[in-house]
Amino acid sequence: DIVMTQSPLSSLVTLGQPASISCRSSQSLVHTNGITYLSWLHQRPGQPPRLLIYRVSNRLSGVPDRFSGSGAGTDFTLKISRVEAEDVGVYYCVQATQPPFAFGGGTKVEIK
Amino acid sequence: QVQVVESGGAVVQPGRSLRLSCVGSGFLLRRFSMHWVRRAPGKGLEWLTTLSEDRSTIYSIDSVKDRFTISVDDSKNTLYLQMNNLRTEDTAVYYCTNGHGSRDYFFDFWGQGTQVTVSS
Numbered sequence: 049d050i051v052m053t054q055s056p057l058s059s060l061v062t063l064g065q066p067a068s069i070s071c072r073s074s075q076s077l078v079h080t081n082g083i084t085y086l087s088w089l090h091q092r093p094g095q096p097p098r099l100l101i102y103r104v105s106n107r108l109s110g111v112p113d114r115f116s117g118s119g120a121g122t123d124f125t126l127k128i129s130r131v132e133a134e135d136v137g138v139y140y141c142v143q144a145t146q147p148p149f150a151f152g153g154g155t156k157v158e159i160k
Numbered sequence: 161q162v163q164v165v166e167s168g169g170a171v172v173q174p175g176r177s178l179r180l181s182c183v184g185s186g187f188l189l190r191r192f193s194m195h196w197v198r199r200a201p202g203k204g205l206e207w208l209t210t211l212s213e214d215r216s217t218i219y220s221i222d223s224v225k226d227r228f229t230i231s232v233d234d235s236k237n238t239l240y241l242q243m244n245n246l247r248t249e250d251t252a253v254y255y256c257t258n259g260h261g262s263r264d265y266f267f268d269f270w271g272q273g274t275q276v277t278v279s280s
Contacts, residue, residue, distance in 0.1 A: 102265035
């Protein structure tokens with residue numbers, strides 16, 4: 049089974065400053081069809097998760113362009129160019145290349 | 161407008177059973193693989209199980225494989241999770257969510273979840 053590892057566990061960020069979250073998979077997430085099924089989700093306290101990024105770097109419609117995803121193979125990154133107050137919460141990467149699917153452990157983003 | 165509503169959560173004793181439901185509106189479940197995900201207190205999201213779009217294949221994580229069963233009634237646009245022999249570690253908020261369907265992305269439909277508490 050593929051294991052997803054995120055870092056850091058938590059991040060204290062000043063408003064307007066950037067934030068970066070790393071996600072590593074124990075195996076390549078490139079599917080036999082050539083597509084990498086790696087997504088990023090955000091969950092605010094008391095709310096369901098919300099999809100931000102799919103296929104490594106594609107923003108879902110309506111997601112602010114301060115969010116960007118990058119990476120390939122086993123190493124992936126979510127970047128927030130300028131953190132806003134509404135960005136607090138927990139961020140998860142998730143792989144859907146090979147079942148069983150798996151989430152990373154989550155990264156909690158808080159404002160200083 | 162897409163909506164997902166999970167229900168059926170309750171406080172139950174260890175060893176008991178529970179069936180969760182997930183009703184979709186604004187989209188047809190039969191066009192998607194469907195998934196159950198949970199978040200235990202103080203922990204992160206945990207993917208549990210999926211039913212393929214053609215309804216022929218189920219994948220589950222080992223810790224629930226012999227106890228939890230995913231099913232669907234496409235005529236009712238409703239997904240189910242039958243949970244047997246519940247353990248205290250199954251205490252969590254349970255969510256259902258969608259697969260790709262014919263689109264490039266997945267996990268974009270979520271409800272508020274339903275709380276399951278397993279306690280003696």
